[in-house]
Amino acid sequence: MYAGRTKLSIGRLACIGPIQNTLLESPMVELIPSQDKVMQILQRTGAFREGHFVYPNGKHSPHYFQMPLAFRYYDTARVLAVALSRKFRLEKDISSQLTKVAVISPSSGGIPVAFGVRDALNAEQIYWAEQEHGERMFRQYVNQGEVNPCIIVDDIIRSGHAIEETVDLVKSLGARIIGCGAIVKFHSAPAEVEGVPIKSLVDFDARMYDSGDECRDCKAGTHEEQVRF
Numbered sequence: 001m002y003a004g005r006t007k008l009s010i011g012r013l014a015c016i017g018p019i020q021n022t023l024l025e026s027p028m029v030e031l032i033p034s035q036d037k038v039m040q041i042l043q044r045t046g047a048f049r050e051g052h053f054v055y056p057n058g059k060h061s062p063h064y065f066q067m068p069l070a071f072r073y074y075d076t077a078r079v080l081a082v083a084l085s086r087k088f089r090l091e092k093d094i095s096s097q098l099t100k101v102a103v104i105s106p107s108s109g110g111i112p113v114a115f116g117v118r119d120a121l122n123a124e125q126i127y128w129a130e131q132e133h134g135e136r137m138f139r140q141y142v143n144q145g146e147v148n149p150c151i152i153v154d155d156i157i158r159s160g161h162a163i164e165e166t167v168d169l170v171k172s173l174g175a176r177i178i179g180c181g182a183i184v185k186f187h188s189a190p191a192e193v194e195g196v197p198i199k200s201l202v203d204f205d206a207r208m209y210d211s212g213d214e215c216r217d218c219k220a221g222t223h224e225e226q227v228r229f
């Protein structure tokens, strides 16, 4: 009897070591990873790419973010969304209004971010906008007065144009913006929107050339890739 119990406790003790180590190494414990760590995740998943890219607006760049590649892995998506949610929770105007908050995505790319942030904050509502006839809209029958105070989240903010359109949409429905953020924000994006600072895990100083004439990679004659967004 006694021997059996000893064996059991040894077994338990033997388990504790590896479990603790796993927890310590788990990215979930480190709730706001450094910018370098986030960039490593984006590079590893293929979301951050280096090369010679041409955007639909004709601009050339030596780097490109295809963020859904990071969000295709559930664990990575969770780490990134939880980290962003921590930045929101630090804001008193947000934490004091939870759970009566809406998390809003300006487009399809931000939907997994919005679901992850909603989950981490236990916010009550989620919405995402879509482009219809060149206009950013929610689905039909979302009515005036139904939308909780909003946190707008996206996977990446480049110019801030999509965010600004979403702000107008949200305001037209009578809702207030209490937060805004993305996993990656370019330096070219505005620092705040509606008096609310734009949060991000990575502030990226994107190198952009207005045309091929100015592009260093064009001059070097390297192969160019057209990107769709």
Ligand SMILES: [Zn+2]
Pocket (backbone or CB within 6 Å): 052, 060, 061, 211, 212, 215, 216, 217, 218, 219, 224
């Ligand atoms: Zn070029």
